[in-house]
Amino acid sequence: MLDILANDTFIMTVRLVLAAILGGLVGVEREYHQHPAGFRTHLLVSVGSCLIMLLAFYGFQTYMSENENYINFDPSRLAAYVVSGIGFLGAGTILVQGYTVRGLTTAASIWVVAGIGLTVGAGLYTPAIITTVIVILSLYLLGKIDFNFLSKAQKNNIYITVDENKSTLTSIISVCEQLDIQIKAISSERQEGYKESSVIEYRLYVATVEEKTYYALVEALQNYEFVRKINIDAK
Template sequence: MWLFNAFWGQAEFYFSIIIRLLEACLLGGIIGFEREHLHRPAGFRTHILVCVGSALVMITSEFIYKKFSPNVNVDPARLGAQVISGIGFLGAGTIIKEGINVKGLTTAASLWAVSCIGIAVGIGFYSGAFITTIIIFLTLVVIRKVQRRRSSQRDVRLCIHTLIKRGEARQLSSIIEEFGATVLDTEFVSSERDGEIILRYKIQMPNEVPLIELIEAVLCHNTVRRVYEE
């Protein structure tokens, strides 16, 4: 009877470990799938690895606590705290700066959140991990779609090389506005080439209007030499 109890106790312990790691794999994969779908730097596999690794850290903390707490003072949350602070190096690797734009912050935040989910699963806080996963997934998917629908226009910077005089630049602005775009700012830059003037337009145009059509319309003006997006 004693041998059976000992065997059952060990089997129950390992079964619990398997369930926790598999759940961490599932929950991390849910968030990672959404990131992978958008071709982000950290995708499906990365989120799974972070979540499962964090879960293992907390399982190890629990194991250390149960084994050594009768003899020494052990803090079961210590390893988990190192995960939360240490995941920053991986998140930083997903952040990319392109000019004044910064990309990857959402992916970095999702990695940090997934590590927290793994910690919750590893310690056995299943309900908190499931609820958090649902909230994160809805935040990434639903709110992104709402933001896209609300943002029906996009900002574009056009650079136009033209022979038109400064006082006649309104003609080009009128062509741009015919496409439903709004001219936000215009910058004049003198050029040394045959009296050429460079106009830098900052415009806001509807998403459904192809930029190439606007560029072709501007190029049709007899004074325009080149048009390109900056």
């Protein structure tokens, strides 16, 4: 029994399976919230990182033993390449939509999962498990907390319903800029119930301004024929 536990193949198998489990757990949370990189991506990143670490530890043992007088090998070099190279995969999950940048958290989770895989590959099981728990709790619980109270500028919502085929978002943004309204983020959603044309609702999240500025915005937007409805949720 002890011989099996000490066998290199058994050790590598355990580490690969544990890396898959820990990386997959982080991926489940991302999958549940429908983010670009989900369960399979995180699992593969973790297992792949673990495999590279195992390669660094076990892959060159025979070669080094045969050439120990000529070889100076540092296993951490392969780990460094994984940490730097994973940035390309993380960058693929970042999406820029108007004034909104999405995917940064998912990119960060991929980067952390790579670290978890490397840690498991190095045999540091406890730090890897603790990190996995911290990551899952931070992604799941902290995502439910509204941190707007930390911002000095309170955000308000402006809902603008327009004819999609006739409108341009740049025109709306231009009006806001002329009135010195700072747009923090923009999202859009297609509206149902308008049979005669395709209608979309733009949601502008802006910093608080004076009430007269909102009136001026409504007056300016009403001059556009494509604007159907304007609703301002000011706090």
